[in-house]
Amino acid sequence: MSDQAIELRALRKLYPAPRQRRKRRGFVPSFTPGAAGGLQATASKTGPAGEIIALDGIDLDVHEGEFFGLLGPNGAGKTTTIGILTTRVLPSGGEARVHGHDVVRDAVRVRQRIGVVPQRPNPDRGLNVHENLLFHAAYFGYSRSASSARAHALLAQVGLGERAESKVDELSGGQQQRLMIARALIHEPRVLFLDEPTVGLDPQARLALWEILRTLHGEGRTIVMTTHYMEEADRLCDRVAIVDQGTLLACDAPEALKRKAPGGTLIEITLDGDAAPLVAAARGTDGMLSAEAAGNVLRCYHPRGGEAVAMLIGVTLGAGRQVTNIHLAPPSLETLFVSLTGRKLD
Numbered sequence: 001m002s003d004q005a006i007e008l009r010a011l012r013k014l015y016p017a018p019r020q021r022r023k024r025r026g027f028v029p030s031f032t033p034g035a036a037g038g039l040q041a042t043a044s045k046t047g048p049a050g051e052i053i054a055l056d057g058i059d060l061d062v063h064e065g066e067f068f069g070l071l072g073p074n075g076a077g078k079t080t081t082i083g084i085l086t087t088r089v090l091p092s093g094g095e096a097r098v099h100g101h102d103v104v105r106d107a108v109r110v111r112q113r114i115g116v117v118p119q120r121p122n123p124d125r126g127l128n129v130h131e132n133l134l135f136h137a138a139y140f141g142y143s144r145s146a147s148s149a150r151a152h153a154l155l156a157q158v159g160l161g162e163r164a165e166s167k168v169d170e171l172s173g174g175q176q177q178r179l180m181i182a183r184a185l186i187h188e189p190r191v192l193f194l195d196e197p198t199v200g201l202d203p204q205a206r207l208a209l210w211e212i213l214r215t216l217h218g219e220g221r222t223i224v225m226t227t228h229y230m231e232e233a234d235r236l237c238d239r240v241a242i243v244d245q246g247t248l249l250a251c252d253a254p255e256a257l258k259r260k261a262p263g264g265t266l267i268e269i270t271l272d273g274d275a276a277p278l279v280a281a282a283r284g285t286d287g288m289l290s291a292e293a294a295g296n297v298l299r300c301y302h303p304r305g306g307e308a309v310a311m312l313i314g315v316t317l318g319a320g321r322q323v324t325n326i327h328l329a330p331p332s333l334e335t336l337f338v339s340l341t342g343r344k345l346d
């Protein structure tokens with residue numbers, strides 16, 4: 001038996017070609033909300049028959065007791081990876097094991113060892129909060145009497161001790177997410193999977209959830225969480241895998257990843273049109289480390305961000321162009337992601 005909690009070897013997943021959008025080999029474009037509320041193009045990798053390549057050969061180990069993050073933009077393959085590891089999605093190639101058990105051949109053993117918090121809370125709305133946990137425990141063979149006290153203890157741990165008799169619909173989004181965590185833990189799994197657990201939560205609810213996750217990690221549990229929030233991955237995870245278009249781009253501790261980020265502050269100047277004509281002038285400004293165009297965005301790295309902004313605005317206005325947005329980011333997981341993919345994460 002392996003001492004790794006999770007092993008992925010050359011893991012692949014193909015989904016059939018979307019019927020409406022069958023295309024020749026290449027990319028199927030889709031649009032997701034961008035950081036400034038605009039639309040940012042993302043692309044799914046496709047195969048010869050137009051099938052979507054959701055995972056394109058992922059190799060990954062998660063150690064026992066580790067808090068592991070899968071960080072990537074919409075469509076990166078995060079939910080597909082979690083789906084395969086939790087036996088809900090069949091892989092198209094390669095292998096995935098949880099505590100040495102193959103997720104396809106040994107699915108029952110895998111399910112006994114894992115708890116799953118899905119991307120969207122899916123409690124049984126016909127049952128109250130406490131009953132949701134008992135019902136789930138019964139599925140794993142625990143009697144009501146055996147699981148009742150544990151259910152109350154778990155509800156107290158996630159801050160729902162007073163809500164045991166409430167209907168699910170009386171809970172807020174954050175409370176429902178915490179109920180999902182309690183439910184995922186009722187059969188005492190060794191590995192907890194959470195798919196984007198804090199999406200849609202207000203900052204206070206997010207911080208409350210972070211505290212719960214830190215406590216669970218402190219108890220020695222292995223936690224695998226997907227997120228597209230860099231701060232979340234940075235603050236919570238022992239190690240982070242950066243995925244994009246079904247490929248693993250980097251995997252390391254957040255501090256080590258940040259050290260791999262390009263030096264200097266990333267300065268992005270959004271212009272009123274194509275940024276390419278300004279690249280040469282930007283490269284010529286004092287101290288500039290690099291400058292390139294990505295559509296309307298002039299993307300530069302400079303050791304002193306504020307100084308560079310002033311110079312770049314001068315260059316832009318001098319060329320008779322307008323600036324519509326400015327974004328600065330010091331070396332971080334964000335600047336690493338941009339340097340690896342040429343795109344922003346959110």
Ligand SMILES: Nc1ncnc2c1ncn2[C@@H]1O[C@H](COP(=O)(O)OP(=O)(O)OP(=O)(O)O)[C@@H](O)[C@H]1O
Pocket residue numbers: 015016044045052053054072073074075076077078079080081228
């Ligand atoms: N059931 C499905 N049928 C067809 N294509 C799918 C299916 N599920 C996912 N895909 C495609 O596979 C790719 C990876 O999707 P996945 O849901 O794993 O990404 P994700 O990283 O979880 O994204 P998000 O951040 O939006 O949740 C996407 O191109 C998506 O459109």
Ligand SMILES: [Mg+2]
Pocket residue numbers: 078079080119195196
């Ligand atoms: Mg997802």
